[in-house]
Amino acid sequence: MTSGGIRYEPPADVAEALRVQEELRSRVDLVGPGPTAPTTVAGLDVAYAESGDRLAAAVTVLDAATLAVVDEAVVVGRPAFRYVPGLFAFREMPALLAALDRLTVRPELLVCDGHGLAHPRRFGLACHLGLVTGLPAIGVGKTPLVGEWAEPGPERGAWTPLRDGGEVVGRVLRTRDEVRPVFVSVGHRMSLANAADRVLALTPRYRLPETTRTADRLCRQALAAALA
DNA sequence: GCGACAG
DNA sequence: ATCTTGTCGC
Numbered sequence: 001m002t003s004g005g006i007r008y009e010p011p012a013d014v015a016e017a018l019r020v021q022e023e024l025r026s027r028v029d030l031v032g033p034g035p036t037a038p039t040t041v042a043g044l045d046v047a048y049a050e051s052g053d054r055l056a057a058a059v060t061v062l063d064a065a066t067l068a069v070v071d072e073a074v075v076v077g078r079p080a081f082r083y084v085p086g087l088f089a090f091r092e093m094p095a096l097l098a099a100l101d102r103l104t105v106r107p108e109l110l111v112c113d114g115h116g117l118a119h120p121r122r123f124g125l126a127c128h129l130g131l132v133t134g135l136p137a138i139g140v141g142k143t144p145l146v147g148e149w150a151e152p153g154p155e156r157g158a159w160t161p162l163r164d165g166g167e168v169v170g171r172v173l174r175t176r177d178e179v180r181p182v183f184v185s186v187g188h189r190m191s192l193a194n195a196a197d198r199v200l201a202l203t204p205r206y207r208l209p210e211t212t213r214t215a216d217r218l219c220r221q222a223l224a225a226a227l228a
Numbered sequence: 229g230c231g232a233c234a235g
Numbered sequence: 236a237t238c239t240t241g242t243c244g245c
Contacts, residue, residue: 047236048237050236055236
């Protein structure tokens with residue numbers, strides 16, 4: 001049980017969701033620095049049915065050194081909120097927490113498929129998940145939501161700051177040579193530099209972290225099985 | 229008012 | 236997110 005059996009009620013509407021973000025944002029730990037050599041790292045991802053009314057949320061826990069999957073859990077359910085940019089977390093949170101609850105191993109770090117601080121109100125999915133579970137968390141987005149940046153160098157490891165409203169909210173990080181960069185931001189209890197290091201440690205071969213790749217495969221197959 | 233907008 | 240044809244390359 002990773003979330004400690006945390007209860008999580010989705011908001012009734014957009015106004016309430018905004019109030020919840022406003023209330024929780026101040027409780028995010030932006031100091032970190034978080035684990036530099038974690039033993040286990042979890043990846044979280046969600047797959048949706050084309051009808052849009054069903055989803056599968058998966059969590060995979062990897063041995064941080066070998067990147068082998070040591071635990072996993074997946075739940076099929078319904079989106080808890082309609083998709084609204086900036087309120088994305090409310091959609092997947094209940095299912096992801098349910099999946100986390102089914103883990104046997106409590107991971108030392110959560111790698112989320114979406115942003116953390118790189119969010120219009122500095123409270124993206126990674127912040128929300130980290131805060132609710134109490135675990136260190138980072139966000140790895142495939143496309144930007146907010147901010148401006150300069151193109152990082154072409155080699156793996158190159159990065160540039162992602163800035164929004166004058167503040168650095170993340171890093172645009174190249175995880176593979178000559179491949180489109182990813183957007184890394186702090187979720188909870190992590191420093192930005194450590195978050196970027198952890199992402200590089202999870203991307204020995206592909207653009208996206210192994211954690212999100214394994215979670216992605218798991219939720220897709222679970223959704224297909226559930227719909228069959 | 230118009231366009232942008234994680235997954 | 237999901238749909239979707241072809242295409243380039245290991």
